[in-house]
Amino acid sequence: MNRLIYLILSVILILANPLFSETINGTITGKITSAATGEPLPGASIMVDGTPRGTSSNIDGTYKITNVPVGIHIIKVQLLGYLPATRTDVVVNSIHPTEINISLYESPIQTQGLIVIPDYFDRTTDSKISTQVQSNEEIRRLPGAFEDVVRAISILPGVAQALPGRNDLIVRGGAPSENLYLVDNIVLANFNHFGTQGASGGPLSFVNLDYVDATSFSTGGFGARYGNRIS
Structure with missing residues (x-):
């Protein structure tokens, strides 16, 4: 009986010992x-x-x-x-x-596709400070223009003809070769009949006025996309 009690007490002491109870x-x-x-x-x-x-x-x-x-x-x-x-x-x-x-092992990072929306930012428009517009009827009625769109421009302020009877225009003192001609945003090297090589003028413009709605003439304030032109 005493031996059984001693064994039970030993088990209780072992279980109560922190060294045995810890994980x-x-x-x-x-x-x-x-x-x-x-x-x-x-x-x-x-x-x-x-x-x-x-x-x-x-x-x-x-x-x-x-x-x-x-x-x-x-x-x-x-x-x-x-x-x-x-x-x-x-x-x-x-x-x-x-x-x-x-x-x-490396793994590519999967991301959602990007949607690019054009014209998100406002497009910067060219300044219209030095731009003059002539309608078809205005060009037709101008005296001495002979329904020629280039001659109609030559009578505007700051514009002169290099030679009488020719459409080589001098704009604000610049050379005729420094002018840029655009028809529906298409660049034309020379706008006139019988033009001289390397020049931008001639006796008469080859554009029929019946196909012209209006002309826009700028002497400054236009964007850099037009290159080294002054008008």
Whole structure:
């Protein structure tokens, strides 16, 4: 009877001892590297599946997870730009740390497509400060214009003819070759019949006034897309 009481008391003392009542834990260490280059990968998330234990890899790719319950666990690793990795059957004991080195493979980051909408920003229009518009009827009625759109421009302020009877226009003192002619935004090197090579004038414009709705003449304030022209 005394022996039985002694045995029961011994069991109670063993269970009450903190050394026996605490859960036995272990440690997991290792290094996270790139499978392509072998370089260390910092910032990777390492978690022990089914437990709150986890950590992140250091600048040199190493990591250390402490207080992991002794047993067999699953390790999961994630890092942005890499495929997630899982290591199963990781045995953790209390005698020595368990070393688990894991290599990650790169994965392209999938993003949603971008939609480019034209004319999102307001288009900057050319200044109209130095622009004069002549309608078809105004050109037809101008004295001395002979229904010629270029001669109609030559009578405007700041414009002169290089030679009488020719449509070589001098605009604000510039050379006739510095003028730019556009028909429906199409550049024409010379707007006139019998033009001289390298010049922009001639005796008479070849544009029939019946096909002209209006003309727009600018002596400045236009955009850079027109190049080194002064009018």
